[in-house]
Amino acid sequence: MTLTQSQKRGFFGACMLAAILIAIGVVTTFFASNYQLRLVYSAFVNLIVVLGLQVFMGNSRLTNLSHSAFMGIGAYAAAICVTPVAMKQIALPDAPWGLNAFALDPVTSAIIALIVTGIVSLAVGVFIVRMTGTGATIASLAVLVIVHSIFLYRTDIFKGNQAFFGIPQVFSLTSIVILAVVVVFIVRGFRESPWGVMLRASADDETGAAAMGVNVRRLRLIAWVLSGLILATAGIAYAYFLGTISARPFYFNHVFLTLAMLIFGGMRTVTGAVLGTFAISFGLEIVRWLETGPKVIGINLPELLGLSGIMLGLVIVLTMALRPVGVMGDREIEEVFSKR
């Protein structure tokens, strides 16, 4: 198989991003406290979410607001399969269809979770890809609300806002770094693949692309389902590390957070997704510290609940006003370093 010029460069760029991710992982393993390690882990989970979002939003340029719901579906599906029977008898005593009477190994559970999420995202995607820009966004918002209300309503399966506990903690920082690297290669590969190129062309000029024989809806659907699978992966990684999940982390606050990351970094590139995720993750940690009302140089700052939300919102507004394409714009990492 021969690669085109841009695919070769894409492979090179993905290698550079992978090196950065591995470096972050290595530094964290050796120097970080337990608390910091959890922060870095959650940054990596969010990175996979943002990458999943980039596959659809970056290539088709339709705004998706339902991504956290798909992450939740993946997390819950895996959790229900993998949790030991004894645990599930306590956590889900009233579960229907014998959901609390079996348990599978983590790998099989993850595969089942991916299949389930894939089917759901295919079913939703068929509707979404038919709509034009604004309609698709609002419809995806409705999807988020629907999925969340199902999580809350079927407490016998999902436990709603209470913790679903007892999930075996099989993941470590090493596994998430490997996973993130694999996802980076997949996402960059999709961007430079013929499908990715055609989809980006259709985002620039839908009529023109269609006239050249691009099946816009089919390509959007492919990107949507791939995005759903990556989001499910993030959800599984989240559940397998924390051991407890609830419906709350898969709702609006998480949607804001990950969307701000992607927008800030620049949704058109994979590099932007990586940059945005880490910049916002670490920036937000400082804001969160300010939020709790710390003592700085002898001055007691007041508690500022909501400050992190204001910062996230401002990041989105200012990025849109000053540089709508995000920090990276159309440039991937290798283009920053190579001379033009």
Place this chain on the structure above:
Amino acid sequence: MEYVAQQVINALSFGAEYALLALGLAIVFSVMGLVNFAHGEVIAVGGYTMVAFAALVTANPLIIIVGAVAATAMTSVALERVAFRPVRYADPTTGLLTAFGVSIVLQNLFLLFISPRPIAVTSLYFLDAPVMLFGVQISSLQIFESVTTVVVIVGLVLFLQKTTLGLAMRAASLDFEMVRLTGIRANRVFALAFLISGLLAGLASVFIMARRGSVDPHFGFNPVLKAFVACVVGGFGSLPGAVLGGFLLGAVEVAMLVLLPQDYGGLKDAFVFGIIALVLVWRPDGILSPAREKGDKQ
């Protein structure tokens, strides 16, 4: 028979509220192509103004209502100046994300400077009294709501059809550059669209407040989500579409309340949105979307 009449009236009054909300979104969208996510926060500003007026100024409900509507109108116009002017001619996605960011900022400002907890306002309870009409018991709030919506629609139609600025606004939704070439000030058209949108948000906030009785930072979220759905179903950018979508949504919602068994109550919204999604299979751009070929001048 009475039961049926009652539910029909319920559907109409729900629909009237959604139509009012959806019109506020549609008027801005038709002029500048902006999906105003911050509309819900404008409504919340109305709610908080009522709190402030009731606590500090007067218990006279009329003054409270006028104050709330004035505050939402000013907020809406101010948002246009501060946040939406830089993205005025940007593509719809940029505008949408900006509005999304503005909405998050405002919501967290309420959280930070006011309170994360609901604050009650009792001076509007009198709006919600039971009334007997032709042997059917309904709430006076439903009558107020329906009458207001009808008045608003008639007023809006008269304004858009009979005045120069109304004509400019209708023209702006088709070809904005042409409107500017004829010497109409762009700023004025935009400010006016946001002013009308803010007035509608204010009226809506009064009714939502009368029904819920308290305001919290997420006050406007659910109503506006419904309004978005109404706009999408009716056809984004079409004012008759917004009204139609609002009433359709009200009808589906009441139908779900009546038909769904009691213990499925928590899934009402899921069913409502699901049914609405089926309408979009039939017409992906909404029922009354303006006929426009791909590649036409936007």
